[in-house]
Amino acid sequence: MKDKLHERAIRAWTMYDWANSAFATTIMASILPNYFGMFIATEGSLTLWGYTVAIGSLIAAIISPVLGSIADFRGSKKVFMGFFIALGVVATALLYLVDQPGEWLLASILYILGTIGFAGSLVFYDALLPHVAEPDEIDQVSSRGYAMGYIGGGLLLLINVVMIFIGPRFLPNMEETEAIKLMMRLSLASVAVWWAIFSIPIFRDVKEPVRKIEHGEEGLNVLTVGFQRFFKALKGISKFRDLFLFLLAFFVYANGIGTIITMAVAFGTDLGFGSTVLIGTLLLVQFVAAPFAILFGKLSKKLGIKKTITISLLVYTLIAIIGYFMTKEWHFILLGLAVATVQGGSQALSRSLVGQLMPKSKSAEFYGFYSVSEKFNTVIGPILFSVINQLTGNSRLAIISLVIFFLAGIVLLSKVNIEQGISTAKAEDAKMITVE
Helix, strand or coil: CHHHHHHHHHHHHHHHHHHHHHHHHHHHHHHHHHHHHHHCCCCCCCHHHHHHHHHHHHHHHHHHHHHHHHHHHHHHHHHHHHHHHHHHHHHHHHHHCCCCCCCHHHHHHHHHHHHHHHCCCHHHHHHHHHHHCCHHHHHHHHHHHHHHHHHHHHHHHHHHHHHHHHHEEECCCCHHHHHHHHHHHHHHHHHHHHHHHHHHHHHCCCCCEEECCCCCCCCCHHHHHHHHHHHHHHHHHHHHHHHHCCCCCCCHHHHHHHHHHHHHHHHHHHHHHHHHHHHHHHHHHHHHHHHHHHHHHHHHHHCCCHHHHHHHHHHHHHHHHHHHHCCCHHHHHHHHHHHHHHHHHHHHHHHHHHHHHHHHHHHHHHHHHHHHHHHHHHHHHHHHHHHHHHHCCCCCHHHHHHHHHHHHHHHHHCCHHHHHHHHHHHHCCCEHHHHH
């Protein structure tokens, strides 16, 4: 019975990747950037979109660690997760109302709110991973979640692409451009429905982890403890040397990964590539990435997690270099396939490695710090991309600048001692007291 409940909890946990990935594919990476450039902010859309992405991610990154500390203390990871899901779902649904040229500010505000909901929910979702998965299966469960995300996000994107390209045929009385615009707006709204429905299993089948607090925290105000834990963790994170080193490494290389994910369609649009190729490639990436995410989970057992992540970063380095010379639409498709081989694996293994290096009793708190690193990957990278593009007028120089993130990340990752980091995390857990 216990094994069945355990597997059910794992399935429910991975299903949230299926749910939220619709926001990542349709809103962050494909249809909204395309819609934004075509209908809403036709002048300077690439630069405006880069800054919009950066602002949303920056806000999410700033609030994540304190919220994580509060959720750990209260034992309410799922409550906080539910709040952010609701915020993201509502903001995403309201994007349907953005339908006039020049409404770029409204689109940007709703996107930023949606990003805060998306990113905030992931802090608490990720924090549940070490409690759902056993230590010897955490890499595989994390990879399975990413695979589910690619399939789920890809499936809705496929539905949306069909709507956009075939839907106008069933609206003969509407001008084709207006019909395409309507289908795009319906696609944006569909994300909210998908996200809400498929979030249900995690609340039904995953238990809230046992609440643990430190000595001296009994009876304290939740906000007081939240900020105390945040500043204490910020001040004392150096004692978790290997966790700190990995978070730093992840902060660096994730900037390259995040920029490729969020700016690829906008970059392709800037090069003059058609919407069919851009969105079609992203759709192809979703389904190719799913099995590779699983493969990387298995590969980490043979080669070790550090070597496996390093391989993915070397592939990303080549992608950024080749991207500089890209001139044809088929080049974009090939590079998209290359991204698909490493995108899910690099992210899944990074998430699981953090889970191994942090104390379980403070999972939301430290996943909050992980979220800072993760969300800044769509702050610094897109800002750098936008600034270089704005100053030089050459988006190719912007894409090749990402190489430095991957190479620096490899160097920092090589200095992480995983065994020592796990031992330090276990020693911290031993100091905590359980609260019924």
